[in-house]
Amino acid sequence: MADRVVTAFAPATVSNVACGFDVLGFALEAPGDEVSARFREGPDPQVHIDDIVGDGGRLPREAARNTAGVAVQALLTALGERRGVAITIRKGLPLSSGLGGSAASAAAAVKAVDALLDARAPVETLVACALEGERIGAGSAHADNIAPAICGGFVLVRRASPADIISLPVPAGLTAVVVHPDIEIETARARALLGDTVRLADAIRQWANLGALVHGLHRGDFALIARALEDTIAEPRRASLIPGLMAIKRAAVEAGALGCSLSGSGPSLFALCGDAKAAAAVGGAMTKAVRAEIGGEPQTYISSIAPQGARVVSACAS
Numbered sequence: 235m236a237d238r239v240v241t242a243f244a245p246a247t248v249s250n251v252a253c254g255f256d257v258l259g260f261a262l263e264a265p266g267d268e269v270s271a272r273f274r275e276g277p278d279p280q281v282h283i284d285d286i287v288g289d290g291g292r293l294p295r296e297a298a299r300n301t302a303g304v305a306v307q308a309l310l311t312a313l314g315e316r317r318g319v320a321i322t323i324r325k326g327l328p329l330s331s332g333l334g335g336s337a338a339s340a341a342a343a344v345k346a347v348d349a350l351l352d353a354r355a356p357v358e359t360l361v362a363c364a365l366e367g368e369r370i371g372a373g374s375a376h377a378d379n380i381a382p383a384i385c386g387g388f389v390l391v392r393r394a395s396p397a398d399i400i401s402l403p404v405p406a407g408l409t410a411v412v413v414h415p416d417i418e419i420e421t422a423r424a425r426a427l428l429g430d431t432v433r434l435a436d437a438i439r440q441w442a443n444l445g446a447l448v449h450g451l452h453r454g455d456f457a458l459i460a461r462a463l464e465d466t467i468a469e470p471r472r473a474s475l476i477p478g479l480m481a482i483k484r485a486a487v488e489a490g491a492l493g494c495s496l497s498g499s500g501p502s503l504f505a506l507c508g509d510a511k512a513a514a515a516v517g518g519a520m521t522k523a524v525r526a527e528i529g530g531e532p533q534t535y536i537s538s539i540a541p542q543g544a545r546v547v548s549a550c551a552s
Contacts, residue, residue: 238272240546241268241346241549243544244338245386246333248382248412250468252465254378255468259382259389261386262333265326266338269343271347273319273350280310281310283297284320284322287325289323293325300367301340304369306319307366312355313355332499336367337383341384361397365377381399386543387541404539405454409506411504415502416529416530416532417501419475429471464493464495472496486505486523488519489519489520491505
């Protein structure tokens with residue numbers, strides 16, 4: 235058992251989804267993060283980080299300050315587990331991208347350690363423990379990245395703690411385009427722009443859009459989904475962080491997108507499309523617009539809504 239290594243993958247996620255600030259999210263097929271876990275012996279047998287690959291040395295190597303490390307410790311505590319665990323994190327997601335990077339690391343970590351222990355912890359436990367890691371990585375515990383990273387699909391977070399996660403249907407053909415500009419926005423900085431109050435008229439419009447989007451997903455009504463993909467609360471306050479935001483959104487819609495908005499707190503933008511052909515055209519238009527408005531070479535991903543979230547990809551002797 236001591237030399238067994240389990241590796242799990244967790245995907246990138248789009249949170250908020252325009253009108254669903256802190257309550258809606260969906261998983262992409264790729265990219266994502268991987269975490270490998272093994273048992274660890276020694277005088278201090280708790281969580282240890284063996285290595286982090288792909289972060290350019292920027293993420294904390296101390297487990298108590300690292301998203302994945304904190305999530306693993308929370309899981310060990312929840313399970314009453316006394317054996318120590320060491321993890322290796324491989325970042326496939328760019329940092330501060332709005333693609334749920336901290337959530338992916340936390341989700342992959344708890345999935346790998348759960349499998350290493352053969353604990354088969356319920357989803358609610360995995361979500362709760364990963365959320366503790368998200369609290370470190372994003373500055374607050376909100377589950378709209380964690381839930382789809384663990385559960386997959388398109389989800390509504392009715393309540394983060396205790397977890398009440400509702401899986402929503404995904405209409406046939408629905409395809410996401412995500413464009414990541416060559417800039418970074420820290421989640422904590424973006425959240426600070428939101429303040430603590432919302433105009434009643436804006437809140438009412440946001441509630442109406444959220445209800446319409448959920449109904450559109452259930453009915454497969456792309457026209458209704460298109461009308462609902464509007465953010466009246468977060469995006470207007472964060473628009474100054476993304477040069478040319480409105481021009482990029484306009485390019486997406488003119489190319490055939492149902493709608494376009496910030497992915498999480500940005501700088502990535504997502505668009506939803508009715509099929510893969512439309513998504514290819516939208517991806518090209520958004521990439522061209524980002525080059526023109528922001529510069530640099532953006533990363534563009536086209537993906538169906540991934541039905542599966544965090545999953546074990548290998549289990550073998552080291």
